Amino acid sequence: MASNALGSSQQSNxxxxxxxxxxxxxxxxxxxxxxxxxxxxxxxxxxxxxxxxNILKRATVVVDNVVLTLKYMLQEQPDxxxxxxxxxxxxxxxxxxxxxxxxxxALKNISCEMQCKAPGEEIAHKTxxxxxxxxSNYSWDTKAVLTLAAFALDYGEFWQxxxxxxxxxxxxxxxxxRRVPMLLKRxxxxxxxxxxxxxxxxxxxxxxxxxxIFELEKISNYDTKDxxxxxxxxxxxxxxxxxxxxxxxxxxxxxCCLINDEYKKPELSPxxxxxxxxxxxxxxxxxxxxxxxxxxxxxxxxxxxxxxxIEIMEIFKLLIYTKDNVQPLIDGSTKKPVSIEVLKxxxxxxxISSLDxxxxxxxxxxxxxxxxxxxxxYKIIWIPIxxxxxxxxxKKFEILRSKMPWYVVxxxxxxxxxxxxxEKWNFTGKxxxxxxxxxxKVECENALHMIRVWGIKAFPFTSxxxxxxxxxxxxxxxxxxxxxxxxxxxxxxQKYIFFYGGKDxxxxxxxxxxxxxxxxxxxxxxxxxxxxxxCIGKGSKGEDDLGILGRFWTGIESLFISKTQRKTxxxxxxxxxxKLLSYKNESGWVVLSKGSTVALSGHGTTMLKVLExxxxxxxxxxxxxFESTFKEYHNKVLHTAHxxxxxxxxxxxxxxxxxxxCPDCPRVMxxxxxxxxxxxxxxxxxxx
Numbered sequence: 285m286a287s288n289a290l291g292s293s294q295q296s297n298x299x300x301x302x303x304x305x306x307x308x309x310x311x312x313x314x315x316x317x318x319x320x321x322x323x324x325x326x327x328x329x330x331x332x333x334x335x336x337x338n339i340l341k342r343a344t345v346v347v348d349n350v351v352l353t354l355k356y357m358l359q360e361q362p363d364x365x366x367x368x369x370x371x372x373x374x375x376x377x378x379x380x381x382x383x384x385x386x387x388x389x390a391l392k393n394i395s396c397e398m399q400c401k402a403p404g405e406e407i408a409h410k411t412x413x414x415x416x417x418x419x420s421n422y423s424w425d426t427k428a429v430l431t432l433a434a435f436a437l438d439y440g441e442f443w444q445x446x447x448x449x450x451x452x453x454x455x456x457x458x459x460x461x462r463r464v465p466m467l468l469k470r471x472x473x474x475x476x477x478x479x480x481x482x483x484x485x486x487x488x489x490x491x492x493x494x495x496x497i498f499e500l501e502k503i504s505n506y507d508t509k510d511x512x513x514x515x516x517x518x519x520x521x522x523x524x525x526x527x528x529x530x531x532x533x534x535x536x537x538x539x540c541c542l543i544n545d546e547y548k549k550p551e552l553s554p555x556x557x558x559x560x561x562x563x564x565x566x567x568x569x570x571x572x573x574x575x576x577x578x579x580x581x582x583x584x585x586x587x588x589x590x591x592x593x594i595e596i597m598e599i600f601k602l603l604i605y606t607k608d609n610v611q612p613l614i615d616g617s618t619k620k621p622v623s624i625e626v627l628k629x630x631x632x633x634x635x636i637s638s639l640d641x642x643x644x645x646x647x648x649x650x651x652x653x654x655x656x657x658x659x660x661x662y663k664i665i666w667i668p669i670x671x672x673x674x675x676x677x678x679k680k681f682e683i684l685r686s687k688m689p690w691y692v693v694x695x696x697x698x699x700x701x702x703x704x705x706x707e708k709w710n711f712t713g714k715x716x717x718x719x720x721x722x723x724x725k726v727e728c729e730n731a732l733h734m735i736r737v738w739g740i741k742a743f744p745f746t747s748x749x750x751x752x753x754x755x756x757x758x759x760x761x762x763x764x765x766x767x768x769x770x771x772x773x774x775x776x777x778q779k780y781i782f783f784y785g786g787k788d789x790x791x792x793x794x795x796x797x798x799x800x801x802x803x804x805x806x807x808x809x810x811x812x813x814x815x816x817x818x819c820i821g822k823g824s825k826g827e828d829d830l831g832i833l834g835r836f837w838t839g840i841e842s843l844f845i846s847k848t849q850r851k852t853x854x855x856x857x858x859x860x861x862x863k864l865l866s867y868k869n870e871s872g873w874v875v876l877s878k879g880s881t882v883a884l885s886g887h888g889t890t891m892l893k894v895l896e897x898x899x900x901x902x903x904x905x906x907x908x909x910f911e912s913t914f915k916e917y918h919n920k921v922l923h924t925a926h927x928x929x930x931x932x933x934x935x936x937x938x939x940x941x942x943x944x945x946c947p948d949c950p951r952v953m954x955x956x957x958x959x960x961x962x963x964x965x966x967x968x969x970x971x972x
Contacts (some may be wrong), residue, residue, distance in 0.1 A: 297441075303405035303530070304554050308523050315526050318416040319424070322874035327387060329426045331380030334500055338378060339440035340491050346443045347484045350468075351477060387430070390833055393418060398536040403550040408537070412530040425501040428494045428525045439487070439539065463543045476542050480550045483538050486531060493528050496566035497521055497629040503573060510580040514970035517569040524562050531555040537810045538704050583618060587708065590726065597627050599724035603701045604667070605692055613665065618689040626663065626691070629722045633664045633731070633745065635690070636705055637715040637802040639680045643837070645715045646687050650734060653690050655740050662744075663688035669711065719745045733842035738762050754847050761880025763839035766821070767832050774816045778879040780910060785833070786872030786888050792819060794886065795872060798895035813910045824942055840865055860885050876914065882910045890921045896922075 339824060346724070363918060397415055401407050401544045419427040445464050448455030459465060474479070500517050508515045534550045541549040586602050592598060601610055612621035635649060649664060656662035666688055670677050673695050685692050696702075706709045709718055709729050717735060719728040728734075731745035738753055741762070753759075774781055782799050786792060796817065801814035802808060820835035844865050847858040860875075864885045867873030872888020886894075894901075894917050901917045908916070 294605060295526050295688070303409050304558065311523050311526055314413060315416055315522055315569040316360060318420050318893070320420045321520070325425075325957075327383050328381060329423075329429050331384035332386065332433055333494075334378040334380045335384075335386070336429060337491065338433075338438045339436040340487060343436070343440045343443045344484050344488055349478060350446070350473070351481055351484075361386070386433075389947070390419075390430055391437055391500075393429055395420075395438060398434065398533050400540060401533065401537050403534075403537055403541065403548060408530050408550070409531045411533045413636065414528070414735070415533070415762060423501070424497050424521050424525045425494075425737065426496055429455045431532050432490065432494055435487075435536055438536075442539075442543075466545060467543055467704060470543050476545075479542060479549055479552075482556065483535055483542070486535055486538075486552050486556050487561065489556060490528055490531050490535065492563050493559050493566065496563065496570060497524055497528070500566065500570060500573070503570075503577065506577060506580065511573055511576040513569060513572040513576055517566075519571060520565075524566065526560055527562060528944065531559060536626075554834075579699045579703070583703050586700060586704045588722070590708070593724035596630060596632055596720055596722050596724045597624060599720070600627055600632070603704065604696065604698065604816070606698045606700075614685065614692040616690050616692055617664075617683065619686075622691070627665075630660075630749060631662045631722060631727075631744070632720045632891055633662060633714065634716060634718040634720065635664055635666045636669060636709070636711055637666070638669055638713050639677060639684060640713070641684065641715055646684070647815075648732075648739075650689070652735060652740060652743075656743070659878065666692045667696050667705070668693070668706065669713075673697065675909045677956045683776070717745070728843075733846045736842040737839050739845070750846055752844070755855065758882075759843055759857065759861070760875055760877045760882050761837060763843070764818070764880075767836060768818050770816070771818060774879045777814070779814040779816050780883075781877050781879075782815070782874065783791045783820055783875040783877065784817070784888075785836075786867075786870060786889075788871035788888070791872040791888050791892065793893065795874070798898070799894065801830055802895060802898055805902070807899070811905060813905070815910075837868055840868075855883075878911060884915050885917060886918055886922070887903055889943045891919060893921045894918050 336776070343588055377746060385551040394415055397411055397418070401411055406812070415431055416427060419430060422430065442462055442464060444457050445459040445462060446468060450456070459844070467476070471667075476673070477526050491836065500521065504514055504518050504604065506514060534552060534555055537550050538552055559850040582602070589599055589602055591772065598645075610624065612623055614620070615622045615627070633652075637645065653664050656664075661972060666685070668681055668684075678695070681695070685694075708718065715732055716730040717732040721727050727744075728750065731742065734742040734750045737759065739762070742753060752781060760781075760783065761771075764771045766777070772783070782795075784792070784799075785794055798820065799815070799817050803817065808815065820836050821829060844861050847861055860882050864873065864875060867887055871890060872886065872892065873885070874884045875885045894914065897917065904913045904916075
C-alpha cells in the first residue's frame with residue numbers, strides 16, 4: 285500500500301515521489317483503513333499527555349541550554365532568543381491523575397518500530413502506517429499521544445542522563461550504553477549542532493500540533509449546527525495526526541543518526557514547514573470554534589432567560605451586548621447618549637429591522653411614540669440588524685437614525701443576539717416590533733402587524749389585545765381609513781361601501797358602471813339604502829396611486845398574519861381576510877361592508893355577476909334588506925362557479941402556517957413555493 289502512496293510528480297530523496305506532494309484525500313484513503321475504534325482500548329490519555337508535555341518541554345530546554353553553552357564555548361555571539369539560559373524550574377509542572385497506569389507495552393512496541401530506521405520519506409511513511417495499524421483501536425488523538433510518548437521516553441531519558449552529575453555512576457554507565465558521551469563531545473556536538481537545533485524545533489512543533497489536536501478533541505462535543513467550524517476542524521484531525529506521527533518517526537531517525545555520529549540524516553525542514561502550517565491552521569480553527577462556542581453558550585443563555593424572565597434591563601443587556609460591554613443608547617429626540625437605566629421597570633417595544641426600511645416603516649411608529657411617551661411607561665428602541673458594518677452601512681444607519689425620535693442601539697453586532705432574533709422571533713429582514721413587559725416577558729413577538737392595521741387602537745400591543753381586535757368584523761374600517769377623505773364619514777354614517785380593485789381595467793370599468801347604477805337605482809333610493817364605491821389604488825381625484833394600493837395590501841397581509849398567529853381554528857373573520865388575500869393578483873375583487881363591518885368579500889367574476897343580475901333579486905331587497913339579499917344571491921352564483929383559490933404569503937412576514945383550509949371549501953390547500961419580483965405591483969415601497 286505504501287509503495288503506491290507517494291504518487292506525485294515531486295521526487296523523494298530515494299528517487300521516488302515525494303511524501304509532501306500527497307493530497308489530503310490520498311493520505312485519508314490509506315490511513316482510514318487502519319482505524320477501528322473499540323471501547324476496550326480507552327485509557328487515561330489526558331494523564332499520559334500531561335507526562336509527555338512535562339518530559340519534552342524540559343528536555344527541549346536542556347537541549348537549548350546545551351547548544352547555548354556550546355556557542356559561548358566557541359566564542360560566538362548568541363542571538364537574542366538564546367541570550368540567557370532557561371531553567372526547567374521555570375516550567376509549569378502539571379500533575380497526572382494518581383491512578384494513572386502507563387501503557388508500557390504499547391510504548392515499547394511503538395518505540396521498536398521507530399528505532400534504527402534508515403533516513404527517507406518513504407520509510408518514514410511506511411513506518412507511520414505500521415504504527416497506525418498497531419494503534420488501530422485507539423482514537424486519533426490517542427494515537428498521536430502514544431507515538432509522541434514513545435519518542436519522549438527515549439528523548440527524555442537521554443537528556444536526563446546527560447544532565448546527571450559526574451558522581452552518579454549508574455547514570456554514567458547507562459549513558460555510556462546510550463552513547464550520551466559520544467554526542468556531547470565538543471567536536472561531535474559542533475558538527476551536529478544545526479541538526480540538533482532543527483530536531484529540537486521540530487519536537488516543539490510536534491508537541492504544539494498534538495496539543496492543539498488534543499484541545500480540538502476536548503471541545504468537539506458541541507453540535508456542529510451550533511458550532512459549524514467544528515466540522516472542518518474534526519475532519520482534518522486524522523491527516524494532522526498522520527503528519528505528527530510521520531514527523532516523530534523522522535525525528536527518531538534523526539536522533540539516532542546524531543547519537544551514532546552519522547553524516548547522513550533525514551531532512552527535517554519540510555516536516556518543520558508542514559507542522560508550522562498545521563499549527564497555524566489549528567490555531568485559527570480553534571479560535572473560530574471557541575468564538576462560535578461562546579456565541580452558542582450566549583445564545584442558549586438567552587433562550588433560558590427568556591423562558592424564566594427576570595428584569596427587562598438584564599434581559600436587554602444579554603440580547604444587545606457582548607459580555608459586560610454595555611454601551612449607552614442614543615436618544616433619538618436629543619441625539620445624545622443615555623444609560624440603559626432608562627429602561628428599568630418599563631415596557632419596551634423592540635423595533636427590529638435591517639437598514640432596508642422605508643419612511644413608511646418609520647412613520648407608522650411615530651404616532652405610537654408620540655402617544656406612549658406621555659406616560660413614560662413604554663419605550664421604543666430601534667435594533668438595526670446588519671451583516672457587516674461598513675462605512676456605507678454606517679452612513680445609511682446615521683441617515684435612518686436621524687429620522688427616529690425613539691431610542692437607538694448603535695452598530696448592533698452580537699452574533700448570539702442576532703441568532704436569537706432570527707430563530708426565536710422569526711426575523712427575516714422585514715421590520716418587526718417585539719413587545720416586552722417590565723419583567724422581560726414577551727407579550728407579542730411581532731406587534732407591527734396589528735399596529736399597521738389599528739395603529740394606537742392596538743395599545744398596549746399584547747397578544748391579548750390582538751386577539752380582541754382580530755375577532756372583530758370591523759377590520760376594513762381600520763385599513764380603509766385614510767386612503768380616501770370620505771371613507772371615515774361613510775363608515776360613521778353606516779353606509780354600504782364597495783371596496784374593489786384588480787388587474788383588469790375593463791373589469792373595473794364594468795364593475796364601477798354596474799355598482800353606480802345600483803347605487804342610483806330608484807328602488808334603492810326609495811328604501812333609503814346608501815351605497816358608496818371606492819376603487820383601491822385610486823387617489824382622491826381618481827388618479828392611479830400605487831402607494832395607496834401597496835399600503836392597502838400590506839394592511840390585509842398584516843391582518844392575515846395576525847389572525848393565523850393568534851388562532852388555531854378559522855373563524856368567519858379569518859375566512860373573509862383569507863379570501864380577500866387570495867384575490868390580490870386576480871383580475872378583480874370586491875369587499876362589501878356596512879360601515880366598518882365586512883358583509884362579505886368575493887372574486888370579481890362572481891361579484892360582477894351578482895350586480896349584472898340585479899333585476900333578478902332587487903325585489904327581495906324590500907323584504908330581506910340589501911345585505912342579506914346580496915349575500916344569498918352571491919352564494920347561489922358561487923355554487924355554479926369554480927374558482928381556484930391561491931394565497932401568497934410573504935416569507936419575511938414571520939411564522940408561516942403549516943397548512944390552511946380553503947376559504948371557499950373545507951379542503952386543506954396544497955402548498956407551493958413561488959418567486960415573485962417585488963416590482964410587479966409597481967408599488968415596491970409599500971408591499972412587503
